[in-house]
Amino acid sequence: MNVGLPGTGIGGLFYLITAFLMPVVELVRTMQGRSSWQRWSIVGRQTGLASGVVGCLWATGYAVTHLGVGPLHGTHAAAAGQVTRAMGVAPSMWTYLTLGFILLAVECGRWWFVRAGQPIDHASEST
């Protein structure tokens, strides 16, 4: 099963960012001697796909706002620009802030539970 609306908004941005973090994580694992060519091939594939997604987002946003797809002029172009930003096609500061807020809220929730004495499952942390 899937959750939410695949492709749109904050969830998509979350997976893009975590895909771009994969080479960094793998580099650290390589230095620790915990990597392999198989792992690097997965990292390369997903990072490549993420790069393709970002490139396509940028091209779509550019086409809509600058090339007059539609054709768009005046208020129409402004509206299209708003749409592209709102849908994460041209991620605005607002999109990043929203994702940052969600992730921060989750970490604050975790911190609160740790303070409240809830046990942390270290076995799952170590994976």
Added chain:
Amino acid sequence: MPKVQATAQPGIRHAGRPLEVGRIAFPKASGLTVIIPAYNEAGSIADTLRSLQNQTVRPDAIFVVDDCSTDGTGEVARAFGATVIRPARNTGSKAGAQNVALTRVDTEFTMAIDADTTLAPDAIEKLLAAFDHPKVAAVCGFVIPRYVSTLWERGRYIEYLFAFSFYKPIQDYYSKPLISSGCFSAYRTTSLRRTGGWSTRTLAEDMDLTWSFYQAGYRVRFVPEAVCYPIEPHTFGFMSKQLKRWSHGFVQNVRLHWRGLFHVPYLRSAVAVSVWDATVASVAYLFILPLLALLVNPWFLLGYVIDVPAMLVPVIVEAAARREIPRVLLSVPAFLVLRIVNGLSFVEAFWTECILRKPFKVYEKGH
């Protein structure tokens, strides 16, 4: 625990004609028992059993839980050499049926597969190879709709290609696949039993089990090379039943596990953004965009399609490997329709479960 009766008889005739495939003795080698919960699946379970017989690594035993079917499902299963377990009365859910069979499993691994799902010939072999660490409790595979014909099947086809080629490998890299899909997953039997088997407390027993594994310190893996082919809902009626079960199941699991999820890195963030997407993004998609288009500028309707080219990048890469690009291109409009229905389903589930506090508990079969 319901009273059960188990039988395994070959050569039963079904619907007035003999079945083409008879009983096959599975060699004791894999350490795997397959559980197939089935309610009125006579039309599809033969394909499932045939695909199990054609595996490069065959299971030691196949248990078909015939959940009081009325269409001869048990007879079809027996004809294929499966052990048929028929509870005294319908268990009321897939999880309930699976638990009936779990008490009889005596192998190291247990696999759950739906009665309308077939497997690639090496699917079990690939799946079992991923149990390379004692902490790995569950392994799931790549899901592709078997038939891609109707609007709903086409929409689901794109949705799965995107999710299983882009989201799921990233989740697996961080050791936290969001769900070990109920239609095709293998489990370490001891871990499965320690976690209590498949719980009936939510409508998404696979999500419940996966999140319970993480909280107990186990690992879950995703193996994209292990491919299964379920029959997806082909009508709006079936699709809406399935989506209702999934969306309510998701909300129920979030409400059940949210405290425990704080302690599971990556998963807590993935679930949080999923909740956001399922609620705020759905409301924006369903209500705010049309309002903006109506009140401000019709170009806001672009929002419904503007992310499609980017979404299609991983989809087309996967489709190219399968030589299915024309099928993908033909299916894109169906995906847009399914996305709207998906959004409606999640908004309804959050409204009913969280605002009205009316949990949906009836397990309605929708494939």
